[in-house]
Amino acid sequence: MPSYTSVHLKERPTDAIIAGKTFESKQQSLPSASSLKDGEVLFQTLYLSLDPAMRGWLNPTRSYIPPVKIGAVMRGSGIGLIVASKSKKFPVGTYASGMCGWSEYAVLPEKEVELLDLPHGAVPTDALGCLGMTGLTAYFGITEVGQVKAGDFVVVSGAAGATGSVVGQIAKLKGATVLGLAGEDSKVAWLKEELGFDEALNYKDPQFKDKFRAATKGLIDVYFDNVGGEILDMALARAKPFARFVMCGAISEYNNKKAQGPSNYLMIISMRIRMQGFIVFDYADKYAAARKELAQWLLEGKLKRKETIIKGGITNAESALVGLFEGKNSGKTLVEVAKPEDA
Numbered sequence: 001m002p003s004y005t006s007v008h009l010k011e012r013p014t015d016a017i018i019a020g021k022t023f024e025s026k027q028q029s030l031p032s033a034s035s036l037k038d039g040e041v042l043f044q045t046l047y048l049s050l051d052p053a054m055r056g057w058l059n060p061t062r063s064y065i066p067p068v069k070i071g072a073v074m075r076g077s078g079i080g081l082i083v084a085s086k087s088k089k090f091p092v093g094t095y096a097s098g099m100c101g102w103s104e105y106a107v108l109p110e111k112e113v114e115l116l117d118l119p120h121g122a123v124p125t126d127a128l129g130c131l132g133m134t135g136l137t138a139y140f141g142i143t144e145v146g147q148v149k150a151g152d153f154v155v156v157s158g159a160a161g162a163t164g165s166v167v168g169q170i171a172k173l174k175g176a177t178v179l180g181l182a183g184e185d186s187k188v189a190w191l192k193e194e195l196g197f198d199e200a201l202n203y204k205d206p207q208f209k210d211k212f213r214a215a216t217k218g219l220i221d222v223y224f225d226n227v228g229g230e231i232l233d234m235a236l237a238r239a240k241p242f243a244r245f246v247m248c249g250a251i252s253e254y255n256n257k258k259a260q261g262p263s264n265y266l267m268i269i270s271m272r273i274r275m276q277g278f279i280v281f282d283y284a285d286k287y288a289a290a291r292k293e294l295a296q297w298l299l300e301g302k303l304k305r306k307e308t309i310i311k312g313g314i315t316n317a318e319s320a321l322v323g324l325f326e327g328k329n330s331g332k333t334l335v336e337v338a339k340p341e342d343a
């Protein structure tokens, strides 16, 4: 009987994910087409999205989504091919996206599958990146939460990642001046030379604090936070009165048993800062319009993207996730689970 590999949560990490301890891979029997129920499809995963939020899904705490259960296939979204179907909407041979988990194959109800409807100029993996969750997060963070307008000075942390790189480009398209923060000189160069950020700084540079102070002397209108920690405190210290802080993520805190909040929080009061957290799902009813605008920018060359594709299959998802916390990626991180030509 044909089998496939899936990766399951074995043990909840108390801090960082430990390779070989947190997850385990298992062999499963491939379901037959006749075992599918009405409305179900068998989804073969081609590319899996890797997201820092996955670390949060391992914690047994109240959040916007329930924690992954011990023993369950690790949660994740991907793009893939429908290889067996009892759905009229998704016949065999359809390319789609869905919550396939860390698995080579998944049986999914049709309501959890979306047709891969690629606009001109897009590649299939854009459905997980600049036209998918991270692109939409950047879009709504800038337009709805940050309400960025021409003339604003926007600072974005995690700027060379999947979300941050799109944030800075959208802010530029809105007429803002943009400072990006990233952890490598090569990332800083990419932000300035290719993505058109006005300024970018390496937060690991020993002179970073002085450089940040100098680069923000005009004070910040909008801070888009992907990392939390000390950089958030530094941004609070440089906020303009009535600044907007877009609280998107805090990757520096995800591995900590107890996340540290900002110690500079009195600035929120004295500068009357509006600090708003958001989850991209809040804007689901506006996805279609946002994707249309993102796709147009992509087609016109106004939105550029990069991908870090981890080869070698689903069992490399664990080390790829750890790599996000080490800054090994630029742009969107994906695991190549199977090549489309092999599917």
Ligand code: NDP
Binding pocket: 050, 051, 052, 053, 133, 134, 137, 158, 159, 160, 161, 162, 163, 164, 181, 182, 183, 184, 187, 226, 227, 247, 248, 249, 250, 251, 252, 253, 278, 279, 280, 281, 324, 325, 326, 327, 328, 329, 330, 331, 332, 333
């Ligand atoms: P990225 O592609 O940005 O990858 C993570 C990056 O974070 C790394 O490349 C690394 O880059 C940086 N990083 C890692 N550790 C630290 C640290 N300790 N301090 C500063 N930077 C660090 O991931 P995403 O674009 O997928 O996600 C970015 C953020 O957005 C995350 O916090 C995520 O949870 C959040 N998010 C929130 C959503 C929402 O709905 N609110 C939806 C999607 C994402 P470097 O080399 O610069 O260190």
